[in-house]
Each structure stands twice: as C-alpha cells, then as structure tokens.
Amino acid sequence: MTAALTIEGLKLDFYGVHVLRGVDFAVPVGSFTGLIGPNGAGKSTLFNAVSGLYRPKAGSVRLGSVETTSLPPEKLVAAGLVRSFQLARGFPKLSVFQHLMLYGAGQPGENLLAAMLRSAAARRREQELTERAFDIARRLKLDHVLDNPVTALSGGQKKLVEIGRALMAAPKILLLDEPMAGVNPSLTEQIADHLIALNRDGLTICLIEHDMALIKRLCAPVIVMAEGKTLTQGSFDEVASDIRVQEAYLGRRH
C-alpha cells in the first residue's frame, strides 16, 4: 500500500493547551478515508495543521514521499493537497464562477503584466480553466447558479461551491471538513454520490464526518481520533466494535 498522505507524531499547542498530542495515520492512495471522533478531538485542527494554516510543534507530514511539514498553504495547494472548510463562507462578493476560477491552478493571468499583455499562453490557460469551471459546475449541478453571488446560495449549494473550489485546484488528495453538515438529506445523498464518483475516478479523499451511516457507507479505512491523538483505525465495523471508541464517544464506564 502506498500512502497519499502520511502523518507522523503530529503535535500542536494553542497557548499551552495540547490540542494535537501525537497524531499518526496514513491515507492510502485512491482510498476514501474517514476521520471520525467526538467533538474537540482535534480533527479540524489536524486539517489546519496538514494544510499549512497552523504550524505544528512537532511531527511530520508527507505528501506521497515528499516532506511537506510547515510548507505555506499555497505551496501545499500547488502540490495537490487541497482542503474544504467546515464553514463554507467563501468570499461573499464573488460569484460561483469567480470562486471556481480564482482557485484554478496555475493562472499566468494573475500576474498584472501578463494579464495586460494577454499572452497566448495566458489566454489558452484561461480558456482551459473556464472549461474546467463549467465542467465542475455541471458535475456539481451548480451550472444554473454560476453567476449568482455565493451569499445568494442555499447552505447546501455553498457546500457544493466549497467542493468545486477544491476540485478546481486539481487536487491529488482532497481533505473535506464536514461537507454534508447542515445539508438536507437529498442534497447529502447527491454530495455523497459526487464524492463516490470522484473517488472512483482516482481522487484520494479524507473526510471528516459525524454521520456514522455515511461513514459506514463511504469510507475505508476509518481513523478514529480522540483527545488529540489517533485512537485506532480499521474498517468501519472494526472501529465501531472497539470498546475504546465507544468509550471515547459515550464517556468511560465506571
């Protein structure tokens, strides 16, 4: 088994509070890995540390075989590690299309000089990205709201934009932080179907989710975190029957 993402001994403190106290796990290439754990286990913090937003105190993160600990977030995105946010707020003034285009990888037109010269390469790339944006929008059924500002979207649609934005960056591995939270059941099914399809096409996904039925259906392996550490991992049935996991969720029996 080769790993798309390897996390070893990752530790992180906030003002003396040990939020991550040694996280170890690997996300196999092509897998749909689930990351579960009770509230406050450090799952979102782990995503923030892995995606470069927080600087870990100790430990290492490898993308494939490349050491990426402490790389700045935009370098990690360029390397193929892309994440979504639990709060899918986006940039309130931008449209769906602008969100998608903004996170398209490698835009020569971002450079002011190149934008003014409108070089052939810049135009070609922009054309490619536009097509890609339309493609992703169709896939996520966002094509009819492309020109709407994100503030005008429903909560579920915002979640889809968040996924679409991540896909635009051409990820090798996608870290999704509760993409279905607060979404109505039928849209949850749709998002789940999108994710399954993306995973079948070869995209490695690591998903934080509280809905155990979804985790059971979508994810293997499942990693359990509690109190800032990896507690155990395995298939859903294995971890679900683990007494330590039950204790972490329900509190220890005395």
Next chain:
Amino acid sequence: MTLLLQALINGLMTGALIAVPAIGFSAIFAVLRYPNFAIASYATIGAFVAWWANAGLGLPVVPALAIAFAVTGVVGVVAEEISLKRLRDNGALIVAIASIALNLVLENIVRFIFGNDMKGYDLPLARDLRFGELRIGPQQLQSLALAAIIMAAMFLFLRYTRFGKAMRAVADNPDLARLKGIDPARIAIVTVFLGAGLSGVGGVLIGLDTSIDPLTGYRVLLSVFAAAVLGGLGSIPGAVVGALALGVAEELALIVTPATYRTAVGFVAILIMLTFRPRGILGERAA
C-alpha cells in the same frame, strides 16, 4: 429653511472630514478585527506633522498632507508591530484596551515634542463665500475637495489594485485567502499603514478648519467610532455614509440643543443603531 440648509451643508462638510479617519478605522477593523482607538493619536500626530511642514517649513497644504500621511502611516505600523501585534492572539477586547493605552502614550509624546498650546496653520485668510443667505468658507470647500479625492483614491485602490483586492480577500475570509498565497501578516502591515495614514490626514483636515492641540484627535474619536458603527464596522463605503449621516445629525441637533450636547449625538446614534440594526447601515454581518 435657510437654517436647515445651512445645517445640512455644515453637516456634510464635517461629515466628509470625519469620513477620512473613519475609513482608516474601518479598514483596520475589517482586516485585523479589532477597534483601534489609537487612531485618535494618529489623527493628532498627522495634524502636528502637517503643521510642522506647513508653518515650520512653509509648505502648502497638499504636500503637508502627503508628509502627514506618510509619517502617521509609519508611526502606526511601528506602534502596531511593537505593541498591539503581540496582543492580537488574546482577542479583540484586549487589543482594543491596549489601543486606548497606546493612544495616551502617543498623545503625550506629541505634548512632549510640540507642547500643550494650540497651534494654527499658516493659511491665507479668506472671506466666506455667500450664496444668498448661505455661507461657506473657502477653506472648508478645499478640505471637502481633498477629502473627496482621498476617498476616491482609496476606493480605486481597494477595487482595482492587487493589494486592495488582497486586503478585501483577507477581510472576507482570511483562511481562504491564505490558500491562495496571500500572506495576512503583510496585508495587516499595509492596512495599518493606510488606516493610520488616513487618520493622520483626517486630523489635518479637521485642524485646517480651526486650530490644533494634543487633543485634536481625541475630540473626534467618538464621532469617528460612531460613524464606523453607524455605517457597519468593517465596511468602507459604510464608514463614509455613517460619517455623513452623523455630521448632518450633529448639525441638526445644534438647532434644537445647546452646542455642549453635540457629542451626545454620537452616543445616541450608536445606541439607536445597535438597538435596531447592530450590523450598521451597510454592514454585511453582525460585528
């Protein structure tokens, strides 16, 4: 009728002057998420630097304004880096309180350097322009024009430049901006420079109208804060709308109440706004 019209004109004039530091205050709030009350001392410092350039070096108003902008911007960045920045992680309230302390320190440095006396700019005396019964001072008109130009420049900067767009991106969603390679720390420095610089310019514009002393900035602090709250904390167009509304409200209040109650208008405006529309006139979310 003339009384009302005159009050309206005066209100828009003072409002436009308040709008400049209010933009600075709101820009800092939008990006750094705390109210920086030290802008009062930045306004005072700007006023004194421009006075030194104008009355001391004999420069005209516009170059004096530019010098005041640059010096105040640098003072703001230095003060931010050595004091407020270290407290940012402890929450907005702590930084806000520290900014009040910083304000006192800077205000007293101004006293130490320039003394406590009132100072006046070296400006040609001019008769008020009269339009029928209405009177407008040429100096006020010039200040109004300068304020308008500065505001327009700020809008163009925010809307069209790379830095301006990066500033708005960080204000809207700092984490998402970081994924795009925007460094919030750099943006914070630029924002503080601009915010402090604009406060300094505001101090000059206010001082041009009357005279300056070490409390010049402090006296308008409440109005600036009220304008930003009225318009919606963190919204730049909101700061302008809030300042103009507040300026007019203050002048209208003068018709029916003694001038000593003028500052009360700011408090009342904040109170009404926070009761009925906490996010302000143009604010996008609750502060």
